[in-house]
Amino acid sequence: xxxxxxxxxxxxxxxxxxxxxxxxxxxxxxxxxxxxxxxxxxxxxxxxxxxxxxxxxxxxxxxxxxxxxxxxxxxxxxxxxxxxxxxxxxxxxxxxxxxxxxxxxxxxxxxxxxxxxxxxxxxxxxxxxxxxxxxxxxxxxxxxxxxxxxxxxxxxxxxxxxxxxxxxxxxxxxxxxxxxxxxxx
Numbered sequence: 001x002x003x004x005x006x007x008x009x010x011x012x013x014x015x016x017x018x019x020x021x022x023x024x025x026x027x028x029x030x031x032x033x034x035x036x037x038x039x040x041x042x043x044x045x046x047x048x049x050x051x052x053x054x055x056x057x058x059x060x061x062x063x064x065x066x067x068x069x070x071x072x073x074x075x076x077x078x079x080x081x082x083x084x085x086x087x088x089x090x091x092x093x094x095x096x097x098x099x100x101x102x103x104x105x106x107x108x109x110x111x112x113x114x115x116x117x118x119x120x121x122x123x124x125x126x127x128x129x130x131x132x133x134x135x136x137x138x139x140x141x142x143x144x145x146x147x148x149x150x151x152x153x154x155x156x157x158x159x160x161x162x163x164x165x166x167x168x169x170x171x172x173x174x175x176x177x178x179x180x181x182x183x184x185x
Contacts, residue, residue, distance in 0.1 A: 010134040012069045019126045022119060023075040024084065027066035031073050034080035035065050038109055074110070074123045081119060082110030084127045086140070094166045095143055095175040103141045104131065106178070108154075115150065121157045128158065132180040139179045146172045 013026035027035075036058060066073065070086035084107070091101030106128065110120055131140060142160050144151035152174065160176030167173070 010069075014130060014134075017072070017126050017130055019122050021076060022081075022123050022126070024072040024123055024126055024130075025075060027064060027071060027073050027083075029064045031080050032061055032063060032065055034111070035073075035083065036061055038082065038111055070104075072123075072127055074108075074119065076114070076119065081114040082108060082123065084108045084123055086127060086131055089141055089143075094168050095141075095164060095173060097139060097141060097163055097175075097177050104135070104138060106140050106142045120150075120154050124154065124158055128178060137180065139177050141175060141177050143173055143175045145169075146174045 016023050016025040018024075066083065066085075072084040073080055074082040074084060086104055086106060088102045089096065089105040093101070097103055106124060108120055108124055114120075128140060131138070141163070142155050142158075144155065146152065146165065155174070155176050158178060160178045163175045163177050165172055165174055
């Protein structure tokens with residue numbers, strides 16, 4: 001098991017998580033091309049540091065991407081449409097709910113053609129439910145630019161509550177917290 005989130009020992013990877021429309025699962029070699037496609041479009045990179053050139057992604061992406069604790073591929077009808085991560089928030093970054101930092105942080109990215117269908121909310125809710133079972137009582141944070149209206153809406157639907165706002169990466173950031181028992185529907 002990775003030491004990324006080691007509050008309670010948890011077997012990784014978990015069995016695939018199925019929702020009404022989606023499957024969250026461990027990454028496989030077949031996910032490499034869709035995950036490169038995910039990181040390349042300018043519209044995807046707007047709020048996460050910008051798009052990256054495909055040739056750079058081809059060189060940097062391992063044959064089986066995301067082989068680590070907390071990395072889920074999101075699949076719709078057998079096709080990879082996005083990814084979800086649950087990683088410890090770097091203590092050096094701004095925005096924390098604990099003085100020492102290191103809180104579990106929810107992250108997600110979806111292909112543009114998957115936007116506007118509720119997949120991010122559905123997949124993130126499933127990941128949070130899994131996390132609650134694996135790490136009872138551990139709160140999760142989410143950070144996004146306040147200008148990212150879609151992510152702000154997802155955070156609200158999942159039940160994240162605002163902790164603070166701060167300036168980072170040249171833009172206003174929003175930090176929210178979610179705890180077990182918070183509605184994630």
